[in-house]
Amino acid sequence: MKTLNVGLIGAGFMAKAHSLAIAGMPMYFWPAPALTNRKMVADLNEESAKNAALRLGYEQYTANWKELVENPDIDIVDIVTPNDSHAEIAIAAAKAGKHIISEKPLARNAAEAKLMLDAVREAGVKHMVAFNYRRTPAVALAKKYIEEGAIGKVLNFRGTYLQDWSADPNSPLSWRFKKDVAGSGALGDIGTHVVDFARYLVGEISEVMATTQTWVKERPIQSGGVDKLGTVKSGADVPKGEVDVDDELSTLLRFENGAVGSIEATRNAWGRNNFLTFEIHGEKGSLYFNYERRDELQVYFADDPADRKGFRTVYTGPAHPYGDALWPIPALGIGYGDTKIIEIHDFVKSIVEDTEVSPNFEDGYQIALISDAILQSAEQEKWVKVNEVLVQTP
């Protein structure tokens, strides 16, 4: 069996998720499309790189990501750094002939995403953007039902992504609140996961009409080199820095196929943790999913006999997408790490079999165009067509 060497760039919490997936993939999927070896990890801080190698099981470490990208032993470059470095790393990795998986959002804006897409196309390498939630079995099951026509023509998609880790104004100024690093706020960080759901489940989005707000205009500057997501309070006496991205977005959607919908995303919704949901209404039924209950898909079929009509809960298991690789009975529990294992499996499979995988950089670019359209719509207070969005220079 072939072995692919992975080079991971970044050592934050996503490094843990990706490394678990790289290590765990053949434990779930057997025979695996290839074995995956944790070859090298890079972080700008040498001590973090060294610790990451030890903790996450990489053979080598470096404080210079270019060394990793140029290492002839590396087959896959896995990018888990903040958004402002995705483009530079991915373009260099493509030029070095590496297959690339990048964390989401692909880039800070559509212009940057386009450069990344051009680079991977030119190099002929495989590419993926890590919108992992579509690989939750219940979400893939919803897709299957829609494709089989179980709920008929889709009329409406309502998606939300609600968290509360930034609701406290004293939670620190993560890079996720800085436009030059993140590109946008709740939109890029979590709203794009819902945009991915909408495109995956319903189809291409043609037009948006949005509003955004920034509730907390400045936050305590964090120290210590570790990015904190509202878990540690910095205190009122700590100097503050400006937040220049959206805390909240709401947008109406029009799809190319005639469906309509909406997306709401915020990290300031007290009491909501990872409230990533969709409700889809079709001509013959409805589907509802909430990641906080991710083993379940709620389904309603309009053709059920009158005395049995009602939402029912399907608990995902062996009969459902990815079921063979997971646990032998339903409802034993899908975790965040499991979605990442499935993701890396599908990416490795596409490399070995030379097939297309989705979501890839094309999807990442399209989602970046939709995100830019959402920001332009909010600024101009009008509907914006995605194919007419003004693409800024990177």
Ligand code: SOE
């Ligand atoms: C923070 O909002 C965050 O870590 C996002 O960046 C991830 O994409 C999401 O899956 C969990 O929350």
